[in-house]
Amino acid sequence: LRTPDDQFNPDPSKKTLVILGTGWGSVSLLKKLDTENYNVVVISPRNFFLFTPLLPSCTTGTIEHRSIMEPIRNILRHKKATVKYYEADATKIDYERKVVHINDESEIKGDTSSTEVPFDMLVVGVGAENATFGIPGVREHSCFLKEVGDAQQIRKRIMDCVETASFKDQSPEERRRLLHMVVVGGGPTGVEFAGELQDFFEQDLKKWIPEITDDFHVTLVEALPNVLPMFSKQLIDYTESTFKEESISIRTKTMVKKVTDKFIEAEFTKPDGTKQLETLPYGLLVWATGNAVRPVVKDLMSQIPAQKDSRRGLSVNEYLVVNGTENIWAVGDCAIANYAPTAQVASQEGAFLARLFNSLAKTETINLELASLSNQQSKAPNPAARNEIFENIKALQKTLRRVKQIGPFEYSHQGSLAYIGSERAVADISWLSGNFASGGTLTYLFWKSAYLNMCFSTRNRVLVCIDWMKARLFGRDVSRE
Ligand code: FAD
Ligand code: NAD
Numbered sequence: 001l002r003t004p005d006d007q008f009n010p011d012p013s014k015k016t017l018v019i020l021g022t023g024w025g026s027v028s029l030l031k032k033l034d035t036e037n038y039n040v041v042v043i044s045p046r047n048f049f050l051f052t053p054l055l056p057s058c059t060t061g062t063i064e065h066r067s068i069m070e071p072i073r074n075i076l077r078h079k080k081a082t083v084k085y086y087e088a089d090a091t092k093i094d095y096e097r098k099v100v101h102i103n104d105e106s107e108i109k110g111d112t113s114s115t116e117v118p119f120d121m122l123v124v125g126v127g128a129e130n131a132t133f134g135i136p137g138v139r140e141h142s143c144f145l146k147e148v149g150d151a152q153q154i155r156k157r158i159m160d161c162v163e164t165a166s167f168k169d170q171s172p173e174e175r176r177r178l179l180h181m182v183v184v185g186g187g188p189t190g191v192e193f194a195g196e197l198q199d200f201f202e203q204d205l206k207k208w209i210p211e212i213t214d215d216f217h218v219t220l221v222e223a224l225p226n227v228l229p230m231f232s233k234q235l236i237d238y239t240e241s242t243f244k245e246e247s248i249s250i251r252t253k254t255m256v257k258k259v260t261d262k263f264i265e266a267e268f269t270k271p272d273g274t275k276q277l278e279t280l281p282y283g284l285l286v287w288a289t290g291n292a293v294r295p296v297v298k299d300l301m302s303q304i305p306a307q308k309d310s311r312r313g314l315s316v317n318e319y320l321v322v323n324g325t326e327n328i329w330a331v332g333d334c335a336i337a338n339y340a341p342t343a344q345v346a347s348q349e350g351a352f353l354a355r356l357f358n359s360l361a362k363t364e365t366i367n368l369e370l371a372s373l374s375n376q377q378s379k380a381p382n383p384a385a386r387n388e389i390f391e392n393i394k395a396l397q398k399t400l401r402r403v404k405q406i407g408p409f410e411y412s413h414q415g416s417l418a419y420i421g422s423e424r425a426v427a428d429i430s431w432l433s434g435n436f437a438s439g440g441t442l443t444y445l446f447w448k449s450a451y452l453n454m455c456f457s458t459r460n461r462v463l464v465c466i467d468w469m470k471a472r473l474f475g476r477d478v479s480r481e
Contacts, residue, residue: 010039017357018100018119020090020296022046022072024343025332026125027456028350029357036081037361041117043102044126045089047072050148051460052343053451056192056419058151060158060200061476065148067463070456086117090126093300095325098122121327123353124300124314128291128333128341137259142287145189152481154286158197159480161283162205162212172215178283179215182264184256185288186222187229188418191239193286194220195421198246202422204475218248219280221266223255228426230340230416231437235426238439242420254278259285291341297334312336318408319356320349329353339411352409359406366400417447 010016015038019026022044030042051068058065076083088102091114100122104113130146132138143154158181164170165178181197183190198218206213220227220243226236227250243250251268257277258265264285268276293301293313300314301307306324307315314330315323316337322328331353332346339345373393380386415429425447426439438446448468455461 014039015120016041016118017121017123018043018117019123019125020044020100021125021127021332022049023125023127023332024049024052024346025127025335025350026123027072027075028347029123029125029331029353030075030079030083030350032351032354032358033079034358034361035079035083037358038121040079040081040083041119042072042076042083042085043088043090043100043117044072044085045087045105046147047085047087049075049456051455052146053454054464055145055148055151056189056196058148059145059154059193060196061155061478062196062199062471063464063467065151067467068455068460069148070460074457090296093122093124093296093303093328095300095303095328098327119327121357122329124297124322124328124330124334125332125346125350126294126296126334128313129294130287131290131292132287133289135256135258137261138287141259141261142184142285145193145286145288154193154284156480157284158200159478162209162216162478163480165212165215165283166209175212176215176217177262177281179212179217180280180282181216181218181284181286182221182280182282183218183286183288184221184264185290186220186224186227186250186252187288187290188416189288190220190222190286191227192419193288194218194243194248195246195419198248198421199423200476202246204478207475208478219251220248221251221254221256221264221280223253225252227252228418231418231426231428234437235428235439239418239420239426242422242424242439246422248421291333294334300328310336320353320409337409337411342416344414345411348411349409356406359403362403363400366396366403370396370400417443417450419444419447 017038018041019029020043022042027049048069048071054063054068057063072085076085086102087106089105090100091103092101099116099118101116102114130144143157144150145154161178165175183194201216205216228236228239240250253269254266256264256266262281264280264282266278266280268278270276297314301310304324313334313336316330316335317323320329320331320335322330331349333341370393373389377386377389380389413430415427417425417427419425423444424440425444427443427446428437452461452464455464
């Protein structure tokens with residue numbers, strides 16, 4: 001039961017487990033964790049869980065962003081024991097002192113906006129930030145696609161470009177620039193966004209603002225020879241041919257080197273291996289070139305000698321313990337465990353840690369009971385009582401062996417899915433007998449039902465369905481907020 005002023009009263013007999021982040025890894029851990037075994041504290045600047053697979057659909061208004069958000073308070077209030085949540089950024093993890101420094105980065109601040117939280121056990125699930133590789137101008141001029149705010153900004157900018165291009169006396173060249181939507185990065189984020197944007201144009205923008213029809217154009221720029229490197233060759237070819245049909249240009253072997261407010265400068269590698277510098281004008285630039293390590297994670301890595309060779313995140317062992325520590329675990333995109341940084345991996349890692357922590361707590365309880373029983377046994381008044389205690393000890397030892405039987409983390413890959421626009425998707429699915437690759441409209445229906453099924457709550461599922469129906473019946477909303 002919560003105390004009247006909702007103050008957190010840690011139970012001194014329990015360990016304090018601090019969980020950083022409210023993303024796929026941390027929330028999956030929280031869902032399955034028996035919170036009554038620990039004093040659980042959650043710290044994250046985001047007071048909701050975000051269902052990222054449908055985030056590209058929020059950039060065009062196919063889905064409203066609130067439909068894929070689940071308040072963390074709603075998740076926590078269903079836990080058996082109180083879990084304390086602080087809306088804050090972890091700015092530093094002090095490994096020696098076992099404290100996390102936290103900062104309230106929100107707009108409204110009280111008298112106290114930074115403090116420390118002590119921990120006995122810590123789970124780092126802070127995800128990753130956007131990689132820019134230090135390319136000049138990227139941070140200043142492009143939009144990213146990781147958080148709700150990014151999707152909202154893109155949605156606004158698309159309409160801003162369209163309305164500015166339609167401004168009276170705009171020159172044809174400037175119109176073409178403003179209506180050139182460039183996506184950098186041909187991984188799944190870039191591909192899904194490009195597909196969604198072209199759908200928006202074909203299904204709504206073209207009808208509502210026909211004068212932009214000839215000039216609106218989407219270009220996907222990728223440094224490697226093809227897009228979607230994690231998919232099979234067959235699905236890469238299918239995606240590229242679908243994009244061609246949809247009139248999305250793909251510029252592969254093109255590495256962006258510099259970004260200014262109206263142009264990107266890129267180096268194109270010609271078939272003979274020579275390089276050519278190109279300048280592409282753009283109205284909207286979406287930057288989707290993958291993940292980089294967050295500063296708080298980099299700082300923790302610098303405190304632990306065993307992490308000195310890690311570059312892409314916290315290296316962890318097979319139990320997800322951060323190498324070089326005993327009481328810190330890492331999950332998701334900030335952990336390097338030889339798996340791709342995906343939601344699938346993060347949620348399985350979170351669920352594994354919940355099982356591990358539940359088992360650790362049970363082990364401790366059983367060990368205490370065993371110690372007490374042995375004590376009673378030595379003082380038992382007669383052989384019959386001693387025998388009875390002996391039987392209880394045997395049963396408990398059996399339970400202990402079962403509880404302790406938790407093996408190392410093993411990832412089970414269910415497959416990869418991506419939406420590629422015009423109601424088509426690609427899927428590389430691992431089923432019983434092997435891999436199954438498919439692309440097309442049926443795969444799109446599978447994509448829709450799989451993602452609907454994976455949504456966090458029934459409320460999310462209903463809202464997403466309503467959004468899909470609204471977009472089909474009335475078209476997407478083109479007003480700029
Ligand atoms: P996140 O889910 O990013 O969560 C990190 C959490 O940490 C957030 O709550 C954040 O607010 C918090 N945080 C950040 N900094 C701090 C700090 N300093 N202190 C405390 N908390 C902090 N994967 C798939 O498997 N399938 C898909 O279809 C798919 N689609 C995607 C679509 C998009 C547009 C994107 C961007 C990603 C997609 N992914 C997909 C990848 C997937 O979202 C990530 O791999 C996953 O979110 C990683 O989970 P995580 O818990 O590590 O991090
Ligand atoms: P990514 O790392 O998968 O792809 C980034 C791409 O950007 C790479 O192909 C890279 O070659 C390219 N790139 C990098 N620098 C460049 C430059 N200067 N110029 C041009 N191209 C450049 O990144 P992502 O798509 O953001 O995905 C991040 C993670 O999230 C991945 O693990 C991905 O699998 C996962 N994800 C999965 C899905 C899905 O399953 N549907 C959707 C989105 C993201």
